[in-house]
Amino acid sequence: MTPAARVQAAIELLDQIIAAAEREGAPADRLIATYFRERRYAGSKDRRAVRELAYQAIRHCGPVPQTGRTAMLALATEDEALAAMFDGSTHAPKPIGEHEEPAKSGLAPQWLVEGLAKSGVKGDVAEAMLGRGSLDIRVNSLKADRNGLELPEAGEPLAAPHALRLPSGTQVEQWEAFRDGKIEVQDHGSQIACLAATAQPGETVIDLCAGAGGKTLALAAAMQNKGQLIAADTDRGRLSRQRPRAERAGAGLIQQRELNPNRELEALDDLLGSADLVLVDAPCSGTGTWRRKPEAKWRLTPKRLEKFAALQDHILDIAAKLVKPGGRIAFITCSLLDQEGADRLAAFLDRHDGWQAEQPDLPLGRPRGQGIRLDPFHDGTDGFFIAILRSS
The missing domain is CATH 1.10.225 (NK-Lysin)
Structure with missing residues (x-):
């Protein structure tokens, strides 16, 4: 050409x-x-x-x-x-x-620029949203150790204990370590979000929006393959893509459950009030992922944003019914808009008595409302809002 x-x-x-x-x-x-x-x-x-x-x-x-x-x-x-x-x-x-x-x-349509500015995203922070995404991998602790793993390219150790950063374009999927399940491609911010969940061996954990399983696999590694880990989603196709990844990673404790939209609890009835942890990696606008999907800024409208916020409320309400007394919800969105982060957390606390927000102890990020926010400018990660809710 x-x-x-x-x-x-x-x-x-x-x-x-x-x-x-x-x-x-x-x-x-x-x-x-x-x-x-x-x-x-x-x-x-x-x-x-x-x-x-x-x-x-x-x-x-x-x-x-x-x-x-x-x-x-x-x-x-x-x-x-x-x-x-x-x-x-x-x-x-x-x-x-x-x-x-x-x-x-x-940067984006004007209404969205204004919404981001109200959420404290402007200037250099806003400009960084349209930079280039990094290539990060997570070393699977079920099969390998970051310090002892030999790779074709060493990578830069990052703040998350199993994270390495590689040059963009590195053909990780061709590596033997990838085929053997010793590494997974996962943004550093996503790994930090999984740290906030503090999943422990022996716990009952539900990943309520598991999708293709990136965070599910990180939870399985944190749990050392001990306990009960339920990967749930309404999308059968995404769940089906999780199975070969779990087998490759040696994550044998994962159980899958397909959910019916608006009837999600029917498939989770036996788990009501029993979970130590429910991870809510909620569907959202994806404003935090514009480095990888910049056209997403054109897909969002005020009406779609309202639908995402309502869906996040709905999923959080489901999660609350699954958590046992003293258990916790890890609420995560890959968005930098308060409407999909701090506002949703505040709305949940207004609707539910007996819950309190806990500030996650993380190596990166800054407080936003009662949670933590990561962004590309300050942290070199995709954008995330991360919060922990504890049941009394």
């Missing part, structure tokens, strides 16, 4: 990404993978360059652009070499019209 053809390919991809964002369709990385599966002629350098252009445009534009072309024009206004690619040659974008308006630059 010529450089100009790469620009046109990025424009076509951006059109798909914008349309998917507005209708809650496939994420950008999946759209990009599909795009190039259908274009086998594109080499690895072409794919990498087009992907980079598309993500650069997503990060640059604040509100949702009208088209992929207007998004790319926004980049071209600051890059003369890129603007020169709009020359109308074969497979290239047509020349820039005299009255064409580029998309608006910025």
